[in-house]
Amino acid sequence: MLTLLTYPSAFGLFSASPFCVKTAYMLQLAGLHWRRSDMVDPRQMPHSKLPVLRTPERLVPDSDQIRDWLEAQGAEFDRGLSDVQKGQSRALIRMAEEHLYFQIVMDRWANDEVWPVLRDTFFYEIPRIVRRPISNSVRKSVLKGLRSQGIGRFSEAERMARVERDLEAISAYLWQAPYLLGDHPTSADLSVGPMLAAMRATPADTRLTRRIKQDTLLNSYVDRMEQAIPLP
Ligand SMILES: N[C@@H](CCC(=O)N[C@@H](CS)C(=O)NCC(=O)O)C(=O)O
Known part of the structure; x- marks a missing residue:
């Protein structure tokens, strides 16, 4: 099971952080099982920022690196684009x-x-x-x-x-x-x-x-x- 470490929901959004929302979108489109775990203090995280994806092997920080990780698992967000x-x-x-x-x-x-x-x-x-x-x-x-x-x-x-x-x-x-x-x-x-x-x-x-x-x-x-x- 993948866990998205994210800032909590706020202002009617999945998260106050657009990077956390982006990552939730990527996980949904990738069709993988995942859950959210809310956090407000990211200082213990690899880049001291959120989002971070907890995978069975390691913590993957940064939405762009999470994208790379998901693409390595087979996700294709830009299928059909030139x-x-x-x-x-x-x-x-x-x-x-x-x-x-x-x-x-x-x-x-x-x-x-x-x-x-x-x-x-x-x-x-x-x-x-x-x-x-x-x-x-x-x-x-x-x-x-x-x-x-x-x-x-x-x-x-x-x-x-x-x-x-x-x-x-x-x-x-x-x-x-x-x-x-x-x-x-x-x-x-x-x-x-x-x-x-x-x-x-x-x-x-x-x-x-x-x-x-x-x-x-x-x-x-x-x-x-x-x-x-x-x-x-
Ligand atoms: N390049 C990062 C940016 C993530 C980011 O800036 N996160 C902000 C919240 S929107 C954060 O955690 N800031 C905490 C801090 O800078 O101390 C990504 O794509 O994930």
Whole structure:
């Protein structure tokens, strides 16, 4: 039996982490038996991050490495795609995971309106009396990381302009077909879908949540993905 070590469900999603949702999608599509095990503190994990897949032999960290592991077991997420489409898929995945993801983190962690909800969702295991100081110090280090990554240096207007370019690119694909590269979900959808879902689910009315909620094409794509691959 495989075990997906994941952050818990939050904001109506399988997990607050789009990488954990991506991995759950991959496990479902691979058709393997698996179960979830929720965790809130990943410091003992190989990369100190989640998701991690516990297999009979070892812990496999990182959704991309989990994909490699699943493909080595016979899963094929991009069956039928040409080499060029596989290249496009890789670029879409990187765009989602290395840019859109940080926009979500910024929207969640830097926004004072979202913060109280986030604190009580992510740090609920910490006794109330010390929750504030501990969560504030984690928040400070996340914001420092965003500044060093670069996203944290942009104004909100600059950030939204950057997001817009990516959403235009994603929309260009979705005008052609129900999923990014055709009529069924492939690996690009397993990254992009959860990122857009996470953007939409942030528990406050932000420019980013509004941007997705008010976009019929993107909004219906997120719903379609959630219906296409039901998660436990
Ligand atoms: N490249 C990793 C990214 C995973 C990731 O960033 N996980 C975040 C949650 S969304 C995490 O565990 N962060 C904890 C930390 O940085 O301390 C993957 O694809 O799995």
